[in-house]
Amino acid sequence: MELTIKNLLGFFNESLTAFVIFPSIICLGIYLTYRLRCVQISKLSESFRCLLKKGENDQGNISHFEALSAVLAGNFGTGNISGMAVALSTGGPGALVWMWVMAFLGAAIQYASCLLSVKYREVNAAGEYAGGPMYYLKNGLGLGSLASTFAFFTLMGAFTVGNFAQVNSISLPLAKMGVPPLLMGGIMSILVGIVIVGGIQRIARLASIIVPFKAFLYLSGALFIIATHHQNLLAALQTMFASAFALKPVVGGVLGFGMLKAITVGFERGLFATDAGTGIVPILQANARTSNPVIDGVATLIAPFMVMIVCTMTGLVLLVTGAWQQGLESTNMVTYAFQQGLGNAGAYLVIVSLTLFGYTTILAWACCAEKAMAFLWGSRAAVWFKYVYIALIPVGAIAHVDLVWVLADISISLMLITNLVGVAGLSSFVIEDSRNYFLAARKA
Numbered sequence: 001m002e003l004t005i006k007n008l009l010g011f012f013n014e015s016l017t018a019f020v021i022f023p024s025i026i027c028l029g030i031y032l033t034y035r036l037r038c039v040q041i042s043k044l045s046e047s048f049r050c051l052l053k054k055g056e057n058d059q060g061n062i063s064h065f066e067a068l069s070a071v072l073a074g075n076f077g078t079g080n081i082s083g084m085a086v087a088l089s090t091g092g093p094g095a096l097v098w099m100w101v102m103a104f105l106g107a108a109i110q111y112a113s114c115l116l117s118v119k120y121r122e123v124n125a126a127g128e129y130a131g132g133p134m135y136y137l138k139n140g141l142g143l144g145s146l147a148s149t150f151a152f153f154t155l156m157g158a159f160t161v162g163n164f165a166q167v168n169s170i171s172l173p174l175a176k177m178g179v180p181p182l183l184m185g186g187i188m189s190i191l192v193g194i195v196i197v198g199g200i201q202r203i204a205r206l207a208s209i210i211v212p213f214k215a216f217l218y219l220s221g222a223l224f225i226i227a228t229h230h231q232n233l234l235a236a237l238q239t240m241f242a243s244a245f246a247l248k249p250v251v252g253g254v255l256g257f258g259m260l261k262a263i264t265v266g267f268e269r270g271l272f273a274t275d276a277g278t279g280i281v282p283i284l285q286a287n288a289r290t291s292n293p294v295i296d297g298v299a300t301l302i303a304p305f306m307v308m309i310v311c312t313m314t315g316l317v318l319l320v321t322g323a324w325q326q327g328l329e330s331t332n333m334v335t336y337a338f339q340q341g342l343g344n345a346g347a348y349l350v351i352v353s354l355t356l357f358g359y360t361t362i363l364a365w366a367c368c369a370e371k372a373m374a375f376l377w378g379s380r381a382a383v384w385f386k387y388v389y390i391a392l393i394p395v396g397a398i399a400h401v402d403l404v405w406v407l408a409d410i411s412i413s414l415m416l417i418t419n420l421v422g423v424a425g426l427s428s429f430v431i432e433d434s435r436n437y438f439l440a441a442r443k444a
Contacts, residue, residue, distance in 0.1 A: 009406045016413050017264045029105025035431045040107035043298050050299040069208035071284050071303050079273040082169040084314040085333035088324040091265025094243030096315040098266025106276025107304040112423050112430040115297035117282030131286025133279040133419040134375050141425045150418040154372035157411040162365020164396030165408040166358035171397040172331040173351050185394030193390045196366045203363045214356040221349045222313035225341030229320035236319035268409050273311050274304045278412050279419040283368045294437040
């Protein structure tokens with residue numbers, strides 16, 4: 001029964017990606033990239049400078065650095081590690097190429113989302129800023145019902161993407177080492193509960209400490225493995241691009257099936273890893289202290305770029321070590337690859353990295369879900385939601401890995417589709433505000 005449900009959900013998700021997600025991101029991403037003059041590249045250096053700016057009169061709850069750390073806490077999740085194994089096993093090496101395409105176009109959509117989030121954000125009774133797609137759908141387009149729909153999809157995403165998928169990926173290697181999944185889930189529940197009761201400010205402060213450390217730790221190991229297997233690097237890159245544009249018949253004589261699979265999987269994994277366009281980044285960014293919404297759009301451009309570096313390093317490690325051809329799944333494939341490059345220390349590095357990546361992602365999604373719950377049913381319901389979220393963490397540790405990932409993909413796809421309505425509908429304001437700000441900045 002489970003296999004039947006999983007297969008139906010998988011077919012639905014692939015169809016959603018191929019016929020809705022892919023064309024939507026391509027069309028809106030290209031349009032915004034053109035009208036905003038390739039903002040994701042032209043303003044990338046300014047994105048770094050935004051992290052150092054401190055405006056005394058800026059309005060918000062956290063700094064831009066803390067906001068970016070919270071964003072990367074959500075982006076730097078197990079999708080950057082185990083998600084790459086899923087991409088290679090289901091879509092082939094070519095999926096990595098299409099991930100970059102998705103991230104590039106998605107960055108323009110994310111820029112627009114964050115600008116709109118701050119433009120239409122509100123201040124709650126506690127003096128905290130609340131924003132995101134639900135607010136610009138309601139306040140910008142007057143689509144209250146669609147705003148509530150997005151908030152509901154955010155709750156779905158919090159449980160599947162931000163909770164179950166993270167815990168599930170962490171539990172796999174620990175289970176092989178003899179750690180019971182339920183025990184690991186229980187410990188994670190306690191660690192998450194300690195932090196999320198403090199809200200976005202405590203999460204942002206913790207993320208600003210953990211995010212740089214975990215990124216440095218993981219990338220150092222990945223770069224070392226790639227360097228010691230450099231003789232396989234060129235072949236790995238050739239395999240990636242050959243697979244990305246493979247037009248030969250693969251199944252049933254269907255021309256281009258392999259390329260279509262690479263595209264759909266690449267967009268799914270790129271969407272999962274970067275969250276570009278899904279709406280969680282603008283929810284987190286809405287709390288930043290700022291003097292102009294355009295600054296918030298620029299500040300987040302660095303996030304997809306940094307995430308894709310981590311994803312690419314993971315993918316290359318899996319390719320140069322040959323781990324992707326060993327018939328392994330999810331985290332176990334990554335663990336095997338790092339063991340090939342670093343010995344037994346590689347397995348521990350993956351486990352530590354996964355734990356840190358997954359932990360901060362669970363925290364970031366909890367914050368987003370709390371904002372969605374408050375939007376739907378008020379601040380009192382949001383308080384109770386925290387306890388439900390914490391209590392359900394162990395469920396992800398014992399769930400079937402394939403079912404967890406397909407449910408996560410569907411949830412995040414539904415968030416993206418709803419968010420794109422708001423971005424597309426308000427794109428003229430994004431373009432106008434951006435041009436006015438950049439023109440004034442050049443004259444200053």
